Amino acid sequence: MARLTREQVALGIIFLLVLGIRLAYTLPLDSYSYDAYFALRQADAIRHTGTPYFQDPLSYSGRTYLFPPLFEYVIALFALVFSVEVAAKLVTSLSFASITILAYLLSRQVTKNKTIPLVAALFTGFIPVMYFTTDSFSSQSLSLLLVFLLSYFFLRLDEEKSASFAVITSILLLLTSQDVFIFLFGLAFYFIILFLEKQKPTKREVELTVFLFFLAIWFNIILYKKALFLHGAGVLWSNMPSAILSTYFQDVSFVGILYSVGVIPLLLGIYAIYNLVFDAKNRGAHLFMGFAISSFLALWLKLVPLSTGLLFLSVNTIILSAYTMRVTQLGIAKTKMESLSTILGFIVVLLFLLTTMSPFFTYTRIEPQHPEDLKAMAWLKENTNEDAVVLAGVEEGFMLNYLAERRNVADSNFLFVKNANQVYEDTSRMYSLRLKSEAIRLINAYDVDYVLLSKRVQESRNMTSLFYEEGACIRKVYDKGAVIYELRGCKI
Amino acid sequence: MRRDLEKRHGVALNFLTSITLAVLVLSAVLSIRAHTSGFPYPNGESYYNLRIAGEIHDDILFSEDKLQERYYYPNPFHYFLAAAKDILKDKTPVLFPILLGLASAILFHSLLVRLGFPEKNASFAVMLLSMTPLFIVLYTSLSTTGFVVFLSLFALNTYFSRKYWETPWKKMGNLSFAASILLLSLLSLTSFFAFIMTLVFIAVFSIYERRSLKSLIPATLIPLMLVVPLAIFTPFLDVILQSFDIHALDLKETFSIFGASLGLGLFILMLFFTGLIIIWSLMKDLRMYHFLTLLLVIFSFFSPIMRVYANMLIIVYCVVAIKFLYYRRWELEIVKTGTLLLLACALLFSALNQADALISAQPGEELEPILARLKSLPSGVVLSPPEYGFLVQEYSAKPTLLDEATKYSDDFSQRLSAQAGLINSSRIIDADPILQETHARYFLITSEMKETLWEGREEELLFLLKNSERFSRLAGSDEGVELWSLSG
Numbered sequence: 001m002a003r004l005t006r007e008q009v010a011l012g013i014i015f016l017l018v019l020g021i022r023l024a025y026t027l028p029l030d031s032y033s034y035d036a037y038f039a040l041r042q043a044d045a046i047r048h049t050g051t052p053y054f055q056d057p058l059s060y061s062g063r064t065y066l067f068p069p070l071f072e073y074v075i076a077l078f079a080l081v082f083s084v085e086v087a088a089k090l091v092t093s094l095s096f097a098s099i100t101i102l103a104y105l106l107s108r109q110v111t112k113n114k115t116i117p118l119v120a121a122l123f124t125g126f127i128p129v130m131y132f133t134t135d136s137f138s139s140q141s142l143s144l145l146l147v148f149l150l151s152y153f154f155l156r157l158d159e160e161k162s163a164s165f166a167v168i169t170s171i172l173l174l175l176t177s178q179d180v181f182i183f184l185f186g187l188a189f190y191f192i193i194l195f196l197e198k199q200k201p202t203k204r205e206v207e208l209t210v211f212l213f214f215l216a217i218w219f220n221i222i223l224y225k226k227a228l229f230l231h232g233a234g235v236l237w238s239n240m241p242s243a244i245l246s247t248y249f250q251d252v253s254f255v256g257i258l259y260s261v262g263v264i265p266l267l268l269g270i271y272a273i274y275n276l277v278f279d280a281k282n283r284g285a286h287l288f289m290g291f292a293i294s295s296f297l298a299l300w301l302k303l304v305p306l307s308t309g310l311l312f313l314s315v316n317t318i319i320l321s322a323y324t325m326r327v328t329q330l331g332i333a334k335t336k337m338e339s340l341s342t343i344l345g346f347i348v349v350l351l352f353l354l355t356t357m358s359p360f361f362t363y364t365r366i367e368p369q370h371p372e373d374l375k376a377m378a379w380l381k382e383n384t385n386e387d388a389v390v391l392a393g394v395e396e397g398f399m400l401n402y403l404a405e406r407r408n409v410a411d412s413n414f415l416f417v418k419n420a421n422q423v424y425e426d427t428s429r430m431y432s433l434r435l436k437s438e439a440i441r442l443i444n445a446y447d448v449d450y451v452l453l454s455k456r457v458q459e460s461r462n463m464t465s466l467f468y469e470e471g472a473c474i475r476k477v478y479d480k481g482a483v484i485y486e487l488r489g490c491k492i
Numbered sequence: 493m494r495r496d497l498e499k500r501h502g503v504a505l506n507f508l509t510s511i512t513l514a515v516l517v518l519s520a521v522l523s524i525r526a527h528t529s530g531f532p533y534p535n536g537e538s539y540y541n542l543r544i545a546g547e548i549h550d551d552i553l554f555s556e557d558k559l560q561e562r563y564y565y566p567n568p569f570h571y572f573l574a575a576a577k578d579i580l581k582d583k584t585p586v587l588f589p590i591l592l593g594l595a596s597a598i599l600f601h602s603l604l605v606r607l608g609f610p611e612k613n614a615s616f617a618v619m620l621l622s623m624t625p626l627f628i629v630l631y632t633s634l635s636t637t638g639f640v641v642f643l644s645l646f647a648l649n650t651y652f653s654r655k656y657w658e659t660p661w662k663k664m665g666n667l668s669f670a671a672s673i674l675l676l677s678l679l680s681l682t683s684f685f686a687f688i689m690t691l692v693f694i695a696v697f698s699i700y701e702r703r704s705l706k707s708l709i710p711a712t713l714i715p716l717m718l719v720v721p722l723a724i725f726t727p728f729l730d731v732i733l734q735s736f737d738i739h740a741l742d743l744k745e746t747f748s749i750f751g752a753s754l755g756l757g758l759f760i761l762m763l764f765f766t767g768l769i770i771i772w773s774l775m776k777d778l779r780m781y782h783f784l785t786l787l788l789v790i791f792s793f794f795s796p797i798m799r800v801y802a803n804m805l806i807i808v809y810c811v812v813a814i815k816f817l818y819y820r821r822w823e824l825e826i827v828k829t830g831t832l833l834l835l836a837c838a839l840l841f842s843a844l845n846q847a848d849a850l851i852s853a854q855p856g857e858e859l860e861p862i863l864a865r866l867k868s869l870p871s872g873v874v875l876s877p878p879e880y881g882f883l884v885q886e887y888s889a890k891p892t893l894l895d896e897a898t899k900y901s902d903d904f905s906q907r908l909s910a911q912a913g914l915i916n917s918s919r920i921i922d923a924d925p926i927l928q929e930t931h932a933r934y935f936l937i938t939s940e941m942k943e944t945l946w947e948g949r950e951e952e953l954l955f956l957l958k959n960s961e962r963f964s965r966l967a968g969s970d971e972g973v974e975l976w977s978l979s980g
Contacts, residue, residue: 163824203823211827218838221749225845229751232744
C-alpha cells in the first residue's frame with residue numbers, strides 16, 4: 001500500500017476540518033431555508049416510492065414538476081441509513097467539503113506546485129459564501145462539485161480516460177442542474193482569451209466543447225419541452241412573477257462580492273487576471289480566468305441567482321489566487337531571500353483568516369424560521385383533513401407541503417403554473433384585502449380551507465390578523481404566535 | 493462501365509430511400525392522427541381550403557362564400573385541390589398532402605442537383621428536410637403555404653432546366669421556360685410574397701451560375717401583367733398585402749419547440765450555424781451567398797413564408813455540417829460517437845416532437861359526434877372559438893360568427909365585439925340584442941374556452957347557458973366540449 005504524502009495528509013485534514021465545521025453548524029439545526037424543504041420532500045418521496053414527485057398533489061393543489069433529480073436521489077440514498085434531514089445535511093456538507101479537494105487538484109494543475117494548492121484548498125473551505133448556505137439543501141452543492149470536477153478532467157484531456165470521465169461527469173451534471181451552461185459560458189471565454197493570446201485550443205478541447213454544447217442543449221430541450229411550449233423564453237427565468245424576479249436575481253455589488261469571496265482571494269485573483277492578460281501564457285490559468293469572467297458576467301446580467309454566481313466566482317478566484325501565489329513564489333526564488341516566500345505565505349493565510357473571520361461568525365441565515373411557525377405546521381398536520389388547502393406565504397409553500405403535508409395555494413416554483421403573475425398577486429391579496437366579499441371570492445376561487453398567518457407574514461406585512469376575519473364563516477382555530485383561520489362555506 | 497453502373501445504382505438507391513422516408517414520415521403522422529382523432533388535420537386553414545375546393549368542385553364559377561357572406565378571392569390552390577378531388581375522391585384529405593410533399597421533396601432534390609450539389613448529398617438533404625418540423629407541418633395538412641412551396645420549387649426547376657436539357661432536347665428547354673412563367677404567374681396569384689421570394693432566388697442563382705438575367709424580365713413582367721390589373725380593379729390588393737404576413741420577433745412564432753405553427757427547428761438552426769462556420773472558412777469566394785443566406789435566416793424570424801424558404805436553405809448547410817463531423821478525424825473517439833449519436837437523436841426528437849404536436853392537436857374525437865349533430869340541425873350562426881371556425885363550417889355547413897379569416901373582413905370589429913359581448917354576458921337581457929343582431933343560434937363551448945376565458949368556473953356565457961331556460965344543451969358534457977342552442 002502506497003504511503004500517504006505530507007500534502008495528502010494535510011489535504012485530508014483540511015477536508016475533515018471543513019466537513020466537521022459544516023456538520024457542527026448544520027446538524028443541530030432543526031429548521032432550514034424555505035426552498036430546502038423542496039429537496040427534503042422530493043428525497044422523502046424517492047425513499048418511499050423510488051421516484052420523485054413529478055406530479056405533486058400538494059403543490060398548487062396539484063401540479064407538474066420538472067427538474068433534474070440526481071441531487072435528491074443522492075440524499076435518498078443516504079436516507080437509507082440516516083433520516084432525510086440528516087442525509088441532506090451530510091450530502092451538502094460532503095459536497096462542499098469535497099470542493100476543497102478539487103480546488104487543491106485544480107490549483108496543482110495550474111501551478112505545478114504541491115504546497116500552494118493546500119492554501120487554495122484552505123481558502124476554499126473557509127470562504128464566507130460557503131457558509132451562507134448552511135441551512136439550504138439545494139443541488140447547488142453537488143453541481144458546484146461536478147462543474148469543477150468536469151473542469152479538472154477538461155484540463156487533463158491529454159491523458160487517457162479523461163475524456164470518458166468528462167463525458168460521465170457532464171451527464172451527471174446535467175442530471176443535477178443547469179449549471180453546465182455556466183461551464184460552457186466559461187469555455188467560450190476561454191477560447192476567446194486563447195484567440196486573443198494568439199493561441200489555439202487543442203482539437204480535444206474543441207471536440208469536447210462541441211459535444212458538451214450539443215448535449216446540454218438537447219438534454220434541456222427534452223427535459224423542458226413542455227415548459228418551453230407553455231412559457232416560451234420565460235423558462236429561462238423559471239416563469240417567475242415579475243414581482244419577485246428582481247429579488248431572486250439580485251443586483252451584485254462590489255462590496256457584496258468582497259464580503260462573500262474575501263478580500264485576499266479577490267485581490268490575488270484580480271492580480272492573476274492582470275498578469276495573465278499582459279504577461280503570462282498558462283492555459284490552465286486562462287481556463288479559470290474564463291470561468292471567473294463568465295461567473296461575474298452571469299451575476300451582473302442576472303442570469304443566475306446570487307448565491308450560485310458567488311459560489312462559482314469564489315472558487316474560480318481562489319484557483320487564480322493560487323496562480324498569483326505561485327508567480328510570486330517564483331519571483332522571490334530568483335532573489336536571495338528565498339525564505340521570504342514562506343513568510344509571505346503565512347501572512348497571506350493569516351490575513352485571509354482575519355478578514356473572513358467576521359463574516360464567518362456573523363453570517364445571517366437567509367430566512368430564519370420562527371418556532372411558532374413550525375408549531376403551526378405541526379398543528380395543521382394533526383388537526384386538519386389530508387386534502388385541506390392551506391393559504392400560506394408563497395415562500396412557505398414547500399415548508400407547508402413537507403411539515404404539514406397539506407396542499408398549498410402557491411409556492412416558489414412557478415414552472416407549469418399558468419398565469420403565475422396572477423396567482424402570486426392573488427395569494428398576496430388574500431392577506432391584505434379589507435373587503436370581505438372580494439376576499440371570499442378569491443378564497444373560493446382557490447378552494448382555500450385554512451389561512452395560515454405565520455409570524456413571518458405578520459412581520460413582513462405588519463399585521464396580526466386578517467382584516468376580514470369577522471363573520472361566521474371565518475373562525476380562528478389556532479392562535480399561538482402564528483394564527484390559523486378555518487373557512488367554512490364562505491359565500492358572497 | 494460496371495463501376496459507373498454501380499454508382500448509378502447507389503445514387504438511385506439513395507434517392508429512393510430519401511423520398512421513401514419523406515412519404516413514411518408524412519403518412520405516419522396523417523394516418524395516426526386520422527385514427528386517433530377522427531379529423532385529418534389540426535384546426536386551421538386546411539378545413540377552409542377543403543370546403544372551398546368542395547364548393548369549386550360543385551360550381552367552377554364560385555365567386556362568393558355564401559356561408560360566411562364574404563367575397564371569395566380566387567386562389568389557384570383551391571382549383572388545384574378541386575381537380576385533385578376528382579381523381580383522389582374521398583382519399584383526398586390524406587393522399588393530397590402526401591403527394592404534394594413527395595413532389596416538393598423530388599423537386600427540391602432536382603433543384604439541388606441542377607445547382608451542382610452532388611446527388612448523394614442532395615438525397616441526404618431530402619432526408620433531413622423530411623425530418624424538419626416545417627416540412628412535416630406543411631405536408632400533413634392542406635396548407636396553402638405547402639402548395640406555394642411546391643409551385644416555387646417547380647418554377648425554379650423549370651426556369652433553370654435549359655442547362656439540364658441542353659443537349660438532347662433543346663426545344664424542351666424553351667417549353668420548360670414557358671412552363672416556369674406559367675408557374676410563376678400561378679404563384680403570384682397564390683402568394684405574391686412567395687412570388688417575390690422566388691424571383692430573388694432566381695436572380696441569386698443566376699448570378700451564382702453566371703447566367704444572364706435577361707430571362708428574368710419576362711418571368712417578372714408576365715405575372716405582373718396579371719397581378720397589377722387585379723390589384724387595381726378588384727380587392728385583390730388586400731390578398732397581396734395579406735401574403736406578406738410580417739410579425740414582430742416572438743420566439744413562440746419562430747421556433748417549433750415553443751409551439752410555433754410554422755417554426756424552425758432549434759437543433760436544425762444550430763446545425764446550420766455549425767455548417768455556416770465550416771463552409772465560410774472553406775469556400776471563401778462564395779461568402780457573399782453565405783452572407784445572403786444568413787440574412788434570409790435572420791429575416792425569417794419575422795415572416796412565416798421566409799421561414800419556409802430559409803428552412804430549405806438551412807438544410808444545405810446542415811448536410812455540410814453533418815458530413816464534416818462524420819468524416820473528420822476525431823482525437824476523442826468517445827466524443828465522436830457521442831456527438832453523432834446526439835445529432836441523430838436531436839433530429840429524430842425534433843421530428844417526433846412536431847409529429848406529436850400535430851397528432852394530439854385539436855380537434856379531438858369528441859367533436860365528431862357534436863359536429864355531426866350540429867350538421868343535422870336547422871340553419872343558424874354558430875358561436876365558437878375563432879380557431880374552430882373553419883372546422884365548424886366544413887363539418888356542419890353552418891356559418892360561424894368568427895373564424896381565422898374574419899380579421900380581413902370589413903365587419904371584423906363588429907363581429908369581434910359581438911362575440912366578446914356574448915361571451916361576457918351572464919344575463920339574458922344583455923345577450924338578447926346581440927343574439928338578434930348576429931342571428932347566433934348555436935354555441936360551441938370547448939374545454940379551452942372554459943379554461944382560458946372562465947378559469948374552469950361557471951361564469952358569464954357559460955353561467956347563462958346553464959341557468960337560462962332559453963338555452964338547451966344538445967350534446968357534450970360538463971368536462972368536455974358542449975353544444976348549446978338557443979331555443980325559441
